[in-house]
Every structure is written in C-alpha cells, then in structure tokens.
Amino acid sequence: MDDLxxxxxxxxxxxxxxxxxxxxxxxxxxxxxxxWLNWWGCALGGAADPQVxxxxxxxxxxxxxxxxxxxxxxxxxxxxxxxxxxxFASNILDFDDTHWATAIHPAGxxxxxxxxxxxxxxxxxxxxxxxxxxxxxxxxxVGLAVSPEHYAKGWHITASCGVFGAAAAVGRLMQLDEARxxxxxxxxxSQASGLVASLGSSAKSLNIAHAARNGLLAAQYAxxxxxxxxxxxxxxxxFGALMGEGSFALGKLPGADAHWQVEDNRFKxxxxxxxxxxxxxxxxxxxxxxxxxxxxxxxxxxLRVAPLAATRANRPQPADGMAAKLSLQHAAAIMLLExxxxxxxxxxxxxxxxxxxxxKVQVLAxxxxxxxxxxxxxxxxxxxxxQARHRPAPGEEHPSLDDAGLALKFHDLVAHGAPHxxxxxxxxxxxxxxxxxxxxxxxxxxxx
Amino acid sequence: MDDLxxxxxxxxxxxxxxxxxxxxxxxxxxxxxxxWLNWWGCALGGAADPQVxxxxxxxxxxxxxxxxxxxxxxxxxxxxxxxxxxxFASNILDFDDTHWATAIHPAGxxxxxxxxxxxxxxxxxxxxxxxxxxxxxxxxxVGLAVSPEHYAKGWHITASCGVFGAAAAVGRLMQLDEARxxxxxxxxxSQASGLVASLGSSAKSLNIAHAARNGLLAAQYAxxxxxxxxxxxxxxxxFGALMGEGSFALGKLPGADAHWQVEDNRFKxxxxxxxxxxxxxxxxxxxxxxxxxxxxxxxxxxLRVAPLAATRANRPQPADGMAAKLSLQHAAAIMLLExxxxxxxxxxxxxxxxxxxxxKVQVLAxxxxxxxxxxxxxxxxxxxxxQARHRPAPGEEHPSLDDAGLALKFHDLVAHGAPHxxxxxxxxxxxxxxxxxxxxxxxxxxxx
Numbered sequence: 001m002d003d004l005x006x007x008x009x010x011x012x013x014x015x016x017x018x019x020x021x022x023x024x025x026x027x028x029x030x031x032x033x034x035x036w037l038n039w040w041g042c043a044l045g046g047a048a049d050p051q052v053x054x055x056x057x058x059x060x061x062x063x064x065x066x067x068x069x070x071x072x073x074x075x076x077x078x079x080x081x082x083x084x085x086x087x088f089a090s091n092i093l094d095f096d097d098t099h100w101a102t103a104i105h106p107a108g109x110x111x112x113x114x115x116x117x118x119x120x121x122x123x124x125x126x127x128x129x130x131x132x133x134x135x136x137x138x139x140x141x142v143g144l145a146v147s148p149e150h151y152a153k154g155w156h157i158t159a160s161c162g163v164f165g166a167a168a169a170v171g172r173l174m175q176l177d178e179a180r181x182x183x184x185x186x187x188x189x190s191q192a193s194g195l196v197a198s199l200g201s202s203a204k205s206l207n208i209a210h211a212a213r214n215g216l217l218a219a220q221y222a223x224x225x226x227x228x229x230x231x232x233x234x235x236x237x238x239f240g241a242l243m244g245e246g247s248f249a250l251g252k253l254p255g256a257d258a259h260w261q262v263e264d265n266r267f268k269x270x271x272x273x274x275x276x277x278x279x280x281x282x283x284x285x286x287x288x289x290x291x292x293x294x295x296x297x298x299x300x301x302x303l304r305v306a307p308l309a310a311t312r313a314n315r316p317q318p319a320d321g322m323a324a325k326l327s328l329q330h331a332a333a334i335m336l337l338e339x340x341x342x343x344x345x346x347x348x349x350x351x352x353x354x355x356x357x358x359x360k361v362q363v364l365a366x367x368x369x370x371x372x373x374x375x376x377x378x379x380x381x382x383x384x385x386x387q388a389r390h391r392p393a394p395g396e397e398h399p400s401l402d403d404a405g406l407a408l409k410f411h412d413l414v415a416h417g418a419p420h421x422x423x424x425x426x427x428x429x430x431x432x433x434x435x436x437x438x439x440x441x442x443x444x445x446x447x448x
Numbered sequence: 449m450d451d452l453x454x455x456x457x458x459x460x461x462x463x464x465x466x467x468x469x470x471x472x473x474x475x476x477x478x479x480x481x482x483x484w485l486n487w488w489g490c491a492l493g494g495a496a497d498p499q500v501x502x503x504x505x506x507x508x509x510x511x512x513x514x515x516x517x518x519x520x521x522x523x524x525x526x527x528x529x530x531x532x533x534x535x536f537a538s539n540i541l542d543f544d545d546t547h548w549a550t551a552i553h554p555a556g557x558x559x560x561x562x563x564x565x566x567x568x569x570x571x572x573x574x575x576x577x578x579x580x581x582x583x584x585x586x587x588x589x590v591g592l593a594v595s596p597e598h599y600a601k602g603w604h605i606t607a608s609c610g611v612f613g614a615a616a617a618v619g620r621l622m623q624l625d626e627a628r629x630x631x632x633x634x635x636x637x638s639q640a641s642g643l644v645a646s647l648g649s650s651a652k653s654l655n656i657a658h659a660a661r662n663g664l665l666a667a668q669y670a671x672x673x674x675x676x677x678x679x680x681x682x683x684x685x686x687f688g689a690l691m692g693e694g695s696f697a698l699g700k701l702p703g704a705d706a707h708w709q710v711e712d713n714r715f716k717x718x719x720x721x722x723x724x725x726x727x728x729x730x731x732x733x734x735x736x737x738x739x740x741x742x743x744x745x746x747x748x749x750x751l752r753v754a755p756l757a758a759t760r761a762n763r764p765q766p767a768d769g770m771a772a773k774l775s776l777q778h779a780a781a782i783m784l785l786e787x788x789x790x791x792x793x794x795x796x797x798x799x800x801x802x803x804x805x806x807x808k809v810q811v812l813a814x815x816x817x818x819x820x821x822x823x824x825x826x827x828x829x830x831x832x833x834x835q836a837r838h839r840p841a842p843g844e845e846h847p848s849l850d851d852a853g854l855a856l857k858f859h860d861l862v863a864h865g866a867p868h869x870x871x872x873x874x875x876x877x878x879x880x881x882x883x884x885x886x887x888x889x890x891x892x893x894x895x896x
Contacts, residue, residue: 051674058665058672063526063568066511078511078526120511154685156638183649190604190651191658193641195677196685201631203638203676206669210639210662217506224506226499226650229643237602237644 008145008250009233013181015253016138016168021130028260032133033431035097037406038267039107040071040430042096044421044446045343045413046089047072051202055088055209068119071446072418079116080213083166086112087212091158091205093343094325095271095413099264100398102143102161103151105208106265109162110135110169112212117170118439125436131169133262135215137254139165140261142233144251146244151196155243159194159207166215174223179230186228187218189239266400267409270341272325275309277399278374278390279328283335286376286388293336295357297380303332303363304375310365316358321347324354332376333358342412372397420448456593456698457681461629463701464586464616469578476708480581481879483545485854486715487555488519488878490544492869492894493791493861494537495520499650503536503657516567519894520866527564528661531614534560535660539606539653541791542773543719543861547712548846550591550609551599553656554713557610558583558617560660565618566887573884579617581710583663585702587613588709590681592699594692599644603691607642607655614663622671627678634676635666637687714848715857718789720773723757725847726822726838727776731783734824734836741784743805745828751780751811752823758813764806769795772802780824781806790860820845868896 003011024032046052047070056070059081068082070089077085087108090096096105114131117123123131143150143161151157167188171181191214194207222228232238233248240248254261270280287293305313305328315327324330324346333354334345344350369375375389392399401409407427414423422445429442436442451459472480494500495518504518507529516530517523518537525533535556538544544553562579565571571579591598591609599605615636619629639662642655670676680686681696688696702709718728735741753761753776763775772778772794781802782793792798817823823837840847849857855875862871870893877890884890 054672054674055669058668058674061568062528062665062668063514063516065513065526068511078513080510120509154690186646186649187651187654190643190646190655191641193639195638195680195683195687195690197677197680197683197687198634198638199685201634201676202669202674203631203635206635206674206676207638214658220506220510221503221650221654224502226502226506226654228649228651228654229645232643232645235643235645237647239643239645242602242643 009231031262035107035265039111041410041413043090044072045417046092047417049092052089074448083113083116083216084209084213088205088209091208093271097265102147104143105158106136108208109211110165113166113216122438125433128439131172135165135169138168149245154196156194156207159211160192162211163188163215167218170216170219180222183222183228184219186232187221189232266398275313276331281390282374282376282388287339292339299381300379301361302377304366306369306371307365314363324351329358329361330354343416457679479710483555483713487559489858489861491538492520493865494540495865497540500537522896531561531564531664532657532661536653536657539656541719545713550595552591553606554584556656557659558613561614561664570886573881576887579620583613583617586616597693602644604642604655607659608640610659611636611663615666618664618667628670631670631676632667634680635669637680714846723761724779729838730822730824730836735787740787747827747829749809750825752814754817754819755813762811772799777806777809778802791864
C-alpha cells in the first residue's frame with residue numbers, strides 16, 4: 001500500500017508483472033472472454049472498410065513490410081504497423097466496447113498489440129488472454145486516476161490511456177521484469193497523445209491505432225535496454241502533472257476488492273452514436289408489437305427524445321452512412337423498415353433506402369425524457385396510431401449485450417467486413433482461446 | 449491577417465504550401481545552411497552510439513525492413529523507422545542546435561524526416577533545403593505561440609512542436625495542397641507528445657525521434673486521404689486548449705517583418721550541459737595564454753561559477769561520460785589538459801583521464817557571476833598563480849559557433865561517430881546541397 005501512495009508507477013508495473021490467471025475470479029474471466037469476442041468482431045467488421053484500405057495504402061509504400069498478417073485481409077506488414085491497422089479497423093465502425101466510468105474503449109489498443117505481437121513471437125491463447133486482461137486493467141486504472149478531468153478537458157482517453165494498456169500487455173508477453181516494465185510504462189507515457197478535436201475525422205481511429213503501436217514499441221524499447229523515467233505517472237513533469245489534474249494517485253490496484261474493471265465493460269448493440277440507441281429500442285419495440293412497416297403505409301412519425309439528443313442528432317438528411325450514425329430520423333426509419341439495425345443499416349445504401357420514410361419523421365425535444373429514454377408514435381394512412389416507448393430498467397442505463405446478442409453482433413460484423421470467413425468456426429475458436437497452443441491458429445482463420 | 453486571427457491552422461498550412469525559396473532573404477538562407485550542416489554533423493556523430501545500436505536492434509526483429517539507409521550505418525529500414533533513427537542519433541550526444549526563445553532544438557525532427565523521405569521519393573537538394581527551412585519555421589511558430597508555459601509545464605517542446613515541423617516539411621515535399629496540409633497538421637497534433645520526465649533517460653532522444661517519424665506519417669496519412677481536424681491548433685479540444693494556455697494565437701506568420709526564426713538558431717560549441725560552457729571558455733582562455741597543463745604541475749584549481757551552476761553541476765566524481773556532461777570538475781580539468789572539449793572529451797575514457805587533475809578542482813558559487821560567466825584560478829606547485837575569466841560580450845550571451853567553428857565541430861563529430869567517412873568531401877557536398885539534383889547523393893557518402 002505504501003508503494004501505491006508513493007510509487008504508483010512501480011506499483012502498477014509490479015502488478016502487471018506478477019498477476020496470475022489463477023488470481024482472476026470467474027466473473028472477471030467471463031467478462032474478459034466477452035470483451036475478447038466483441039473485439040474480434042469489431043476488428044473483422046472493419047477489416048474491409050475503405051478507410052482501412054487507405055491506411056494500408058499509406059503504409060505500404062513507406063517500406064513497411066514483414067510477416068505480421070492483417071486480420072481479415074491479405075497483406076502483411078511489420079509488427080508495429082499491424083498493431084496500428086488492427087486497432088484502426090476495430091474502431092472504424094464505432095461499434096466497440098465502452099468502460100463507462102472512464103469513457104475508454106478498453107479492448108482496441110490492447111488486443112491489437114497482443115495479436116500483432118503473437119504473429120512474430122508465438123504465444124498460447126491463455127497467455128494472450130491474460131495479457132489482454134492485464135493490459136485493459138492497467139489502461140482503466142490510469143484512466144480512472146485522471147477521470148473525469150482528462151477526457152473532459154479534451155484528451156482522447158482511449159488513446160492517451162490505451163497506450164499504457166498496450167505496453168503492459170506486450171511487456172507481460174515478453175516477461176519483462178519489474179524494472180523494465182516501469183520503463184515500458186515510461187515509454188508509453190512519453191508517447192501518450194490524442195486530441196478530442198480529432199473526433200469526426202479519420203484521425204479519431206488513428207489515435208487509437210497509435211496507442212496500440214506505440215504501446216507495443218514502448219515494451220520493445222524497454223526490453224532492448226532503452227531507459228525511461230522510473231516514475232512517469234507521478235513525476236512532477238510526468239503524466240499526472242501534464243495530462244491529469246497536476247498529480248497522480250491510484251486509489252487501489254486493479255482487481256482489489258475482488259472487482260475488475262473488465263466486469264464493467266459494455267458492448268454497443270448498434271453501430272451508431274449512443275444518443276440514437278433509445279430511439280432504436282423504442283422502434284424495435286414497435287416492430288416487435290406490430291411488425292415492420294412499409295414507407296407508403298405511413299402518414300407521419302413523431303419521435304420524442306431528450307433535449308440533448310434532439311440538439312445533437314436531429315439530422316433529417318444525412319449525407320452518407322457516416323453521418324447516418326448521428327441521424328435520429330435515419331435510425332427510426334431504418335429500424336421500422338427492417339426490424340434490426342446492424343452494420344449494413346448505416347451504409348450509404350441504407351441512407352438511400354431510408355429516404356422516403358425518414359422524410360416523415362418529426363423529432364421533438366421532450367424535457368420529460370432522460371437520455372436513456374425515447375418514445376415513438378406512427379400515424380398510419382389507414383387511421384391506426386402505433387406507439388412504443390423505451391425506458392431502461394434500473395441498473396441497465398448503459399446498453400450492452402448478453403451472450404446471444406454478442407454472438408449475433410459477431411456474425412453481423414463478420415458478414416459485413418470479412419464475409420470469406422467461417423463465422424461459426426471463428427466464434428467457436430475465439431471462445432476456446434484458452435485452449436489454443438498458439439494464437440496464430442485463430443489469426444489464420446481470418447486471412448483472405 | 450484575418451486568417452491569422454481566426455484560423456491559425458489554415459494560415460500556417462497555407463504559408464507552408466505557398467512559400468518559395470525566392471522569398472527567403474539571404475541572411476535566412478545562410479542560417480538555414482548552417483543549421484543543416486550542424487544537423488548532419490550531429491547525426492553522424494551519434495550514428496555509432498551504443499544507444500543507437502540498441503534502438504536499431506529493437507526495431508529490426510519487429511519486421512521493420514525497407515530501403516531507407518541509416519546515416520553512417522549499414523542497415524536499411526522502412527522510411528518511418530529511418531526518420532526515427534536519424535532523429536534519435538542526432539540528439540543522443542546532446543550537441544544539437546537551440547532556438548533560445550522556445551528551447552526547441554529545431555533541426556532534429558525536421559531534417560530527419562526530410563532525409564528519410566528522400567530515400568524513397570527522390571528530391572533535389574534545393575527542395576530538401578526549402579522543406580527543412582519551412583518545417584523549422586512552422587515548428588518554431590507553434591512553439592512561440594505556446595511559450596513559455598508549454599515547456600515550463602513539462603512538455604518536451606522539441607518533440608511536441610517538432611512533429612508539426614516534420615509534417616509540414618514532408619507535406620511540402622509531397623506538394624500537398626492547402627486542405628491536405630491542414631490535415632497533416634491535424635495528424636501531427638494528434639500525435640504531439642513528449643514529457644520532460646523523460647530527460648536523463650533514453651526516452652529523451654526517443655521523444656524527438658517520435659516527432660520525426662510521426663510528422664512524416666502525418667503528411668503521409670493526409671496524402672492518402674485520411675482526414676483530420678481542420679482547425680487543430682485553435683479547436684476548443686485542440687493543441688492550444690490542451691497543451692498551451694487554453695487557446696492558440698499566432699502573433700505573425702513565419703518570415704514576417706523579414707525575420708526568420710532560423711536566424712536565431714544557435715549551435716552548441718561543446719557536447720555538454722550549457723551550465724558548463726562558461727567554465728570551458730574560461731579554461732580555454734587560460735590555456736590560450738599559458739598552454740595546456742600537466743596534472744602533476746598543479747597544486748589547486750579554484751573555479752567560481754554562478755550559484756545555479758554550482759548547485760546543478762558540482763559533480764567531483766562523474767560515473768561515466770554521460771555524467772561528465774554535467775560535471776564542472778571534469779569540464780575544467782579536461783579543457784586544461786587538452787585545450788579543447790569535443791565529443792571525445794566526454795567519454796568514459798576521458799573521465800578516467802581527468803581524474804587526477806579534477807581531484808584538485810574546488811567549485812565555489814559566486815553570486816557576483818551571471819550564468820554566462822565563470823572564473824578560474826590555477827595554483828601551480830612552482831608558485832605561479834594563473835587566472836582567466838569568461839564574460840560574454842553583450843548580445844552574445846547564447847554561445848554559438850561561427851562558420852570555422854561549425855566546420856571544426858563537424859570534423860570532430862564525423863571522426864567520433866562515422867570515421868569511415870571522408871569528412872572534407874562531406875562538408876563540401878553538404879554546403880553545396882542546393883546544387884544537388886538528388887539528395888541521395890549526400891546520404892550515400894555516409895553509409896558504412
């Protein structure tokens with residue numbers, strides 16, 4: 001406990017070096033497996049995105065070459081670039097996990113570095129899964145220590161804290177000793193970056209990509225004997241001083257009080273802004289009661305949402321699939337037409353498809369609704385008025401998915417981004433990661 | 449001027465896209481050539497450093513491969529990694545340039561990216577030199593806008609601002625249009641990082657190395673059509689908000705009022721902390737008057753320095769060459785013994801050599817001396833008392849080198865780090881860079 005107060009960097013490094021899978025309670029193991037599956041789905045779902053093509057085409061002429069495969073693709077790159085591309089792809093659909101206490105998407109930076117690392121330095125599935133968990137816990141511990149100021153000020157927290165997670169995870173796979181793990185965290189902090197100003201552009205996913213690559217390099221630098229600050233979190237010119245509130249303190253170590261942050265990780269049910277989710281749920285309830293609608297049967301749709309949603313997402317004519325991710329009109333229309341809102345429902349084609357019905361959607365701000373609520377009324381030409389409302393049960397304000405929902409999401413993503421893959425076999429293998437002798441077996445199933 | 453106030457990011461990008469060599473006054477061109485020569489010397493002087501070996505050995509197993517040569521070495525890497533290694537090597541001896549108004553070492557991040565870029569995308573010497581100048585001006589303009597708070601708070605300013613310079617320089621070589629140059633600056637800002645906590649470890653030079661690589665990648669991302677914030681310096685969640693004083697304003701564009709920041713760039717005459725320089729100058733004056741000394745002829749040496757120097761650099765028994773860079777006793781002894789203090793005078797061997805004489809050095813804090821002054825008294829066994837003092841002329845408080853001194857420094861550095869090179873031919877070619885059809889001719893002269 002003294003270390004925790006006086007040397008949080010050392011305490012965290014020691015924890016990342018020493019913690020064993022046997023110390024992880026079953027509930028945290030389960031949560032780790034769920035985060036792992038969700039990440040694989042997101043990475044494969046984004047693998048064929050035009051922006052990923054652009055990133056790979058930017059890296060290849062620079063001489064990036066090597067033996068590290070890219071999930072769901074055919075090219076091979078050097079390890080750091082592979083980590084970069086994995087993380088970029090897994091974030092590009094805006095469909096990743098969320099640790100609500102920090103707003104971190106924990107899996108991306110960590111899993112991307114672990115998977116890239118394993119292509120050159122074979123590791124067992126069990127070791128990979130443990131490194132993945134430890135990395136996410138380090139990332140969230142650093143994030144919690146600087147929350148909420150860090151993100152509120154404008155640091156893109158998944159990037160700026162994710163780099164610590166990637167460094168800790170790869171450092172663990174390397175079996176760094178305590179002193180080198182301290183350096184790895186030092187090199188991570190030296191590279192911590194990412195501005196909220198990037199949101200809304202490709203630079204957003206690049207921030208997370210840099211965290212994965214830079215964390216991997218941080219561990220590699222430390223292993224090669226390149227030194228760093230030995231107290232980077234608490235140094236007066238260190239991470240807490242510059243990117244926190246002027247100092248740095250860890251309340252507790254990860255896993256203390258038998259609670260692991262991974263247990264709080266939630267999985268987006270829809271690949272769009274959270275502000276649209278209550279609307280999607282309300283429209284889903286309507287469809288479940290009355291069946292899907294045909295656009296020409298509808299006279300008018302009235303959507304009532306919380307004022308913030310009405311301010312930020314009242315977007316009657318989204319220009320493309322990207323803009324549709326923040327359009328209440330599109331979200332309501334496409335759910336009423338299709339009865340689901342997976343990745344194919346937020347493409348340019350889906351925007352064209354929703355046009356006739358979304359022209360009939362009127363959005364009203366309702367001060368009586370919380371941000372987790374929405375209500376929809378559909379007036380049919382035939383005279384009937386259909387109504388539905390979404391209000392989450394207490395404790396379920398942050399939407400997530402159960403195991404069945406996660407499996408559906410995974411299949412949806414693979415069909416979208418890596419249709420050449422056998423999704424059933426992949427789910428089976430991903431869920432059996434702990435039994436794999438070599439993580440490369442899993443990666444191999446995804447290559448095109 | 450409106451752009452300058454309302455859109456500093458756009459104004460700076462436009463300036464970097466449009467400015468021509470014909471608009472650069474001769475005094476700034478001269479200063480550019482001097483900074484260029486100094487950088488080549490530093491990069492070659494550091495090329496064989498054991499820490500550079502360590503960095504290259506860390507990168508190569510990760511699959512980094514490619515056709516970009518490393519200055520003064522035999523390996524080849526991908527372009528981003530080559531930029532990384534160049535910048536690391538050029539900073540490792542702590543012998544680089546200094547822009548005193550910001551404390552930036554301007555050349556490192558920019559020249560390293562330009563030289564790496566030119567290995568894959570041939571460019572003329574004239575284009576390279578212009579890109580080098582524009583990059584340094586952008587870097588210093590950003591640095592001036594956030595000074596002195598940025599560095600005082602603990603940002604390693606050469607890294608955090610250098611990334612903008614590298615992005616602008618490589619973006620210019622790519623002939624990015626204005627909109628893409630804005631993105632390049634956006635991607636640079638998203639990667640801006642580097643903590644003063646790193647000083648005193650390998651991470652310090654790595655910070656500068658990351659700036660070079662990340663700036664190169666920023667331009668490459670923009671060229672590939674990956675978007676970024678379009679107002680990253682002034683955005684409310686952008687660079688000025690997070691890493692400045694909460695906002696961002698450019699007082700003027702680079703080169704306005706016919707003054708270029710490159711004219712203020714100064715070159716270290718000695719490869720050690722600035723606090724030792726007045727002592728070295730005083731001891732040099734003594735040697736110039738009385739010749740070099742033999743240790744056994746000396747009874748005692750009394751050194752008077754400013755209080756800050758006595759506090760920070762009173763180090764009678766430096767452990768190695770690295771520690772000798774902050775030892776007043778070593779500095780005085782080695783200058784009195786050798787009559788010069790080049791790179792070979794701050795090695796482990798030199799520390800052994802200075803031992804007998806430096807044991808006789810007494811350091812006194814003298815409140816009557818400024819940080820730019822020092823006085824030395826040598827009591828000989830034979831009875832004579834030798835005295836010398838250094839006090840800079842007004843306007844020359846920041847030590848630098850004239851052309852002859854720069855050439856000597858270059859030769860010293862090449863002899864230290866790249867002794868296989870023909871230093872005379874190199875100086876000649878570096879000074880004739882504007883006439884080179886292809887910058888690779890210059891790089892080729894350095895390979896081992």
